[in-house]
Amino acid sequence: MGKEQFTIARIFGAYYEIYSEETTYALAVLKGKLRLKNSNERHPFVVGDMILAEKSSGEEWVISERIERKNYLTRKSDKGDSHVLCANLDQVAILASCKDPETKPGFIDRLLAASYDTDIPPLIIFTKKDLVDEEEIKDRETYYSELGYDVMSVSLLSEESIQPLWEKIKGKRTFLCGNSGVGKSTLMNHLHKKTVQRTNLVSGTTKKGKHTTTNSFALFLEGNTVLIDSPGVKEWGILHLTPTQLWESFPELRKQKETCQEIYCCELGSECPMRKYMNESMDETRKKSLESMIESLENPHRVTRRDHWTKAVTKRY
Ligand SMILES: Nc1nc2c(ncn2[C@@H]2O[C@H](COP(=O)(O)OP(=O)(O)OP(=O)(O)O)[C@@H](O)[C@H]2O)c(=O)[nH]1
Ligand SMILES: [Mg+2]
Known part of the structure; x- marks a missing residue:
């Protein structure tokens, strides 16, 4: 019997729930050792990984190979290794709740930095818009859309947001992420209508x-639309990024760098146009957000080995 290509849909310890259009959902195991290019990986698979599997003598599928990842989203906190969360994405949906709980801009910016590093386009979704007045929603949307981000706001109490949401997710693999309680699972159930x-x-x-x-x-929906629900996180660790990657993840700073005429980069020195803009013209909240990220990188108690940075630069494979 031949091999079939699946996507990892869920992981239960040593068991994997896998999905293909032909078979739909099935259970699989990994027998023996899988040879991985990056031996530092904690776990051979994450949700979204494409794999090849074949049926053993029983009903069980056995995974034999992981197909090279197109991209993957990473988080790294002070507590150790970087953690790959999901692979092969078309979009990262950052769910930010307007209220109960209110998501702070610093959290959104950390996620935007992580997605900038991977080249996976972000979509900011403000949730629970029914809990705040319209003006507040407009302000939040304008704040990020003026920076060039794709932004929308939703309420999942009625059906009003289903259509606009579909427009943004159809035909794409979207990873839903955000703090606990912002409505990631509710959104998934809402779009699935189950x-x-x-x-x-x-x-x-x-x-x-x-x-x-x-x-x-x-969750595999019609027309190659895939939604990936994830556990809520308190903080998105960005210690796998370099200072330059952090600065450049802010579109208003990136724009300054693009106009720089210097042949040799001063590496964020005092003449750096990004630094000048940050000191003189940057929006206060955004400046604080960047400073807090830089502080996380600089704090020696958090970053104990400098090679984390070098590794981060060369980590794509
Ligand atoms: N008022 C209001 N409540 C909502 C909305 N969307 C979700 N909720 C509520 O928010 C609560 C938390 O939603 P969940 O979907 O469990 O949140 P989550 O992001 O999956 O949380 P974790 O799984 O803990 O990470 C639930 O009681 C939902 O009914 C909304 O648009 N408006
Ligand atoms: Mg949930």
Whole structure:
């Protein structure tokens, strides 16, 4: 029997839920050792990985090979190795809740920096727009759309957002990410019109989410549309990025660099147009956000080995 190509849809310890259009969802295992190009990887697969599998004598599928990743999204906090979250994406949807819990711009910017590094286009989705007034929504949308980002806002209490959401996700593989309680699983259920992922009320006192989703899960919808739900995160660690990557992830700073006439880059020195713009003209909130990211990189307690940076530069394969 021949090999069939699948996508990893969910991981349960040593078992994998895999999906192909022909077979739909099936369970698979990995027998023996898989040879991986990057031996530093913690786990052989993440959700979104494309693999080849064949049926063993029983009903079980056995994974034999991982197909090279087109791209992947990474997070790195102070607590160790960088963590690949998902692979082969067309889009990263950053879900930012307007209220209960309110997502801070610094969180959005960290995710934008992580997606800039991977070249995966971001889509900012403000959720729970029913909980704030229209003016506030418009301000939030304008803030990011003027910077050139694709932005939308939704309420999942009624059907009004289904159509505009479909327009943004159809035919694409979209990773849904954000803090706990922002509505990632609700959005997935809403678009599927069935409950596939458990959701939970946010805490009555702290208005924070309860970390309901514990495993990423890829849902295959019509027309090659794939939504990937993920567990809520408190903070998006960006320690796998270099300072230059961080600065350039801010479109207003990147624009300054593009106009620079110097032949030799001063590497963020005092004459750097990005630094000048940051000191003289940058929006205060955005400046704080960049400073906080730079601080995370510079804090020696957080970055103990400099080679993390070098590795990050050469990590694409
Ligand atoms: N008012 C309002 N509530 C919403 C909206 N979308 C989601 N919620 C509520 O927000 C709560 C949290 O939603 P979830 O979908 O569980 O959030 P999540 O992002 O998946 O959270 P984790 O799995 O913990 O990361 C639920 O009670 C939802 O009903 C919305 O548009 N408006
Ligand atoms: Mg969830």
